[in-house]
Amino acid sequence: MATLPAKPDMKDRILETADRLFYLQGIRAVGVDTIAAEIGISKRTLYNHFPSKDALISAYLARRFVAPRPSDKSPVEQILGTFDSLERRFSAKDFRGCPFVNAVAELGEDRSVRKVAVAFKESRRLWFRDLLAQLGVAEAEALATQLALLVDGSIAQDLVRNDPAMARAAREAAIVLLKNAGVKVGAADRQNKHTAKKRRSRSAS
Amino acid sequence: MATLPAKPDMKDRILETADRLFYLQGIRAVGVDTIAAEIGISKRTLYNHFPSKDALISAYLARRFVAPRPSDKSPVEQILGTFDSLERRFSAKDFRGCPFVNAVAELGEDRSVRKVAVAFKESRRLWFRDLLAQLGVAEAEALATQLALLVDGSIAQDLVRNDPAMARAAREAAIVLLKNAGVKVGAADRQNKHTAKKRRSRSAS
DNA sequence: GCCTAGTTACACAGGTCTGTGTACCTATTT
């Protein structure tokens, strides 16, 4: 056997592979043997980097927890861009729903899994809320929750149906909710995704 | 051991118990031994009624597939009643998300599971669509999809957060969407929710 | 040249899971 060079950090390779398999096939459905075999390493090496499968699961979920990046786009563009991004991801073959929701569904009782899942959902809701506050929306809290419902609803529907149109439906609904809250959604925001940034500051109507 | 009389059909008892355990703990997390032990029967008896665990899983999902019952209430009441019903179920201790979404998340590759999940989601969407058509909504198809997103979004959020307020948030969003489509939502529909006398049996979400 | 850290190959313990085989038991029916 030729010895593999192991250029990138082994730990990263393990985590990356575990991430892919856990996400695509389910956490319980993938054993550590499978992960090791996929990389071509021995199971012993895997356990030298992660003390248990539970630790690997935690690392997997922590890795999936990425905070939304700050952007210089307008708040409306950022909000609607979320749904465009979803549509793109739904169209990819390897989309399999929200890893946090799936993990809770699979490992229901586990406290730590639930904790990180709640933190993730809340972080996205707060991101929506802050953008809405920038737009001067009075009920930013409530509307942010509703937008989060649309996001998770479209993810769940796409998981089952495999239909990227669910993202567009959510986007259309989001536009209705935004307008109802007094947010001006320009024609550019409705169709195009990369147009000039028009700053629209609103006061309460 | 005193011999148990087995009054109700054994098959029903097995299915009912499997349903409860599968739903609450996850399909992969529950073994046939556990199910048999919970009822107090031998594993052999279980396998005399269901040829395999897969057959039991199929029966479990088929049992959860309950079509919405026809109602004499107004379409608006029926639509909003869906969210009231969700709120009630979220408040119950034994709510653990949508069994079909959970099953797809757990058993992703399985074709038949996916098929029944799609059928269930579509049946509820069509139920919404027909109610909207009765209300003369022009874009009943699109709006029905959006309402379905709100339903599944609130279910996913509650699964993670355990917060029945997700159902109310979905309800408020639904009202905005309905009004935007020209539907008149009366004050009674907006507030009152204990006008219903009929007990609705469990439907699957 | 030598040491050390990381890796490999492989066996194995101990657990769980699905599914079967078999002999016995207990009602109900005929």
Place this chain on the structure above:
DNA sequence: AAATAGGTACACAGACCTGTGTAACTAGGC
């Protein structure tokens, strides 16, 4: 009374799972 249907008890095969133990190998740093 006898036959039949359905249940029980229990062992077990075969697969898979997590996690460990161990001896040998390989590469880079000193």
